[in-house]
Amino acid sequence: MVNFSFLRHTILVVLINGMTLFPPNYLYAAFDSNILSPIQNAAGAFPFSVYGNSLSSISDPSNLTSTQPLFGAGAISRKFGLRDLTESIIFVGSHYKDLGIGLGLAKFGNETYKETTLSISATNNIKDLLMVGLSFQFYQLNILNYGQDNSFGFKLSARYKMNAKLEALMSILNAHGPVIGQSKENLPQVISGGLLMKPSPKITGQVSFSHDTDFPISTRFGVIWEPVNHFHIAIGKVNQPNIFTTGGMFTFKNFRIEIGYLSYANLGLVTYQTGISYTRL
């Protein structure tokens, strides 16, 4: 009796590792995985951070404040349920003078192919209207028996409070066009933008886009709802690639546990992500 699940996973692993280990001339798509927290993914892979969700600060530090108390957060996911595509993130944040600051580490891959991103973030508040976050990224790519290479990038994020219920967000990643590896593989240059709405204290909605300039634009929308205290439910939709997202968050005192579920309609695969954070806000 053939185990089809095992066979399918084996084929995927062979294909993915084959592409990364034996590229025809150069690498494709290094550091293309988005570093998002489970609740961001659950709410339609929202590319910006959400208040009260410290884990999302790694993708967008503009929710850090100048009075930010010390916090720590971590998350782990296996893309398509594959161990070889494991992604883990850890983030700590605090404040220094008028700046909210953060330090994050993200790892992706297995022992053979590994991507590591270290980010150092700082956020400043201008006139209580505009939050500007700057994040320096240190990229390290490590391929077994082939060696490793490093590169630097940066991400500029801005969050503008249009009124008490609406925020406009924008970010650009790697606008200076960094490259990595002997073949000078372009690191992703990504433009993101969106609107974050809070029509009531229990509901948060988002409409956003994320555009890696080498790929078609990805539009996203999602909602986070808190039906009862401490429990949040999120649902969303990503267009390009076609993903249905859902998940939730449970808060207990300063602890938060998050779960994200992404269903790739065209691939027939799913990704689960879990995260935990200790936040004092």
Place this chain on the structure above:
Amino acid sequence: MQIWGLLLTRLALVILAFNSRILSQYEFIENFDPENSLPESDLIIMSTAGSIYQKLTPESALLLSQLSFLTNEENSILEQIVLGNSIEISSNTRLLNLTKTLWPRKTDLQISGTVFHRINMGDDVQYKWSAEFNLNQFNLGLFGERDSYESDILDYKSFFIRTNYKNFDYTIGSFQMLSGHGLVSWRSFPVKSDFGTTNSAFRQGRGIQPFRSGHESWAYKGFGWNQIFKNGHFSGGVSHRKIDGSILGNKINMSDLGIHVSETQIENHGNISETIGIGNWESDFKNGKMGLIIGGGAWQDKKDKEFVNLVSSCYGSYTFTDLSIFSELALTSQNKKAIISGAKLKKDSFQYGLVIRRIDLDYFALRDNLFRNWNNTDQGEFSLFQELRSRLGPIFINVYSDIFQRLKGKKGEFVKTGNKSGLNMVFKPHNGLQIHTLIKYQNKSSEIYGFEYNQFMSDPVVTYKTTIKWAQTNHHDIQCQVLKKTLQNNSLSSWGLQLRNKYSLGTWSLKTFWMSSIINNNEKLYYWDVTLPREMRTKVFSKTGHYIGAGIGYKPSSLSTINVRLSSSWNEWNFNIVPVVRAAMQVNLSI
């Protein structure tokens, strides 16, 4: 399913056409001809002025004085305001309209900066960012652009810092030099034959100005300054940068596209290394001005091909009672010359003006962009432009005529000639209603190459356009436009109809557009398209079809706006075709 879709579309269009309340808007910038749109820098200046300032102040007047379309009279009024003199602008209708458009409501906000982010979705996505901040005595501007399919987020980026110190006005970064009448250095947009051209051609440059436009190769990049002396003032600039283009014999062929997608375009990106130095001295005397411009440039491409050009020019203007005259003559080290002269007689509401220009073949200075008919600089030209403007009671009449001729190159070469003329009438029967009719005639001879001999052709084109603008209430504007373009001696014409409507509903605004055109003889029709604030887009009908568009604006606070536009066009009369859908969003933020 398709039948139902078509039925719904047709039903929507019929309702749109016959509902008297659903027509359109009119705005200040739309008084310009869609076939000759304004430079982007003008739109950015108006957007910045409208966002940062709340009324006409010395600071906002200084910014507005950089607009390209202002007349000498309008500029003089703004100069007086810059100097702090109290002056009434109600006598100048256009300036009054401009201030009403920019600042419809009085506010007392303290704003130190403004940013806009535009996302333009077509086949791919174009992004634009523009920001301007007033930081104490410094004025800082930033601009970024990524065109469709370009890999780099900031494929084009520019910045400027401007400040005043004593009698100096410094600009570091991207700047432009407007000197004389454009024979040496001017904007990225030239003056073109049209209604009101006499006033534009009369306007002299005002030295160094920050460069705000997205034209990727036009700006000087370096250091520029304006300095006031006892006997006059001096403007100078030093620039070093890379531009797109190629060196062709005795001139530079600069690329206007700014798109870097194909291999050739990427290879041509920053192909030429350019170094330019330019200085302009200007003295005022009683009733007139005189100036001298001297400049030089050195260009080197990636294949080490080099080119050097030196240029000098003198210009002046003089006013004697109702008569004003101006002239500029420029010479280059390539032995090329250009001259432009004009006269204007103005008495009460009557004005007559003429402008003569003669430009050598292949004339090239540094950033010359003088008043000319043909964009192709290979073809020198000799032209005479005349214009008459008058007001007869409630009717404003404007007539112009431009006769031009290509200069002979090689022996036996065909002499290309042409002429343009137009009649424009604006009638305001009562407040809120305006009827605008114009007729344009254009005739250019062209050459058709044959086996035995070349044949010369001439097909005059006549354009008729009537626009009715009606401000039905304070919250509802309507506009209807009928267009006809005829190739003379041909029974078939291109016909077009546009209906537009604008509602203002508190913090929301809605604009709707409908256009339908029948195109014959390949005579394209041009309309103003639905636009985001401070955007200028033309919809060109090259095929028979329909177009429907909508713009939605939302103002969440007094410091921010969100605007979206959506449009759909069918290049078939019967809608049996997949429509081309376009969308864009713009977020304007002030701090």
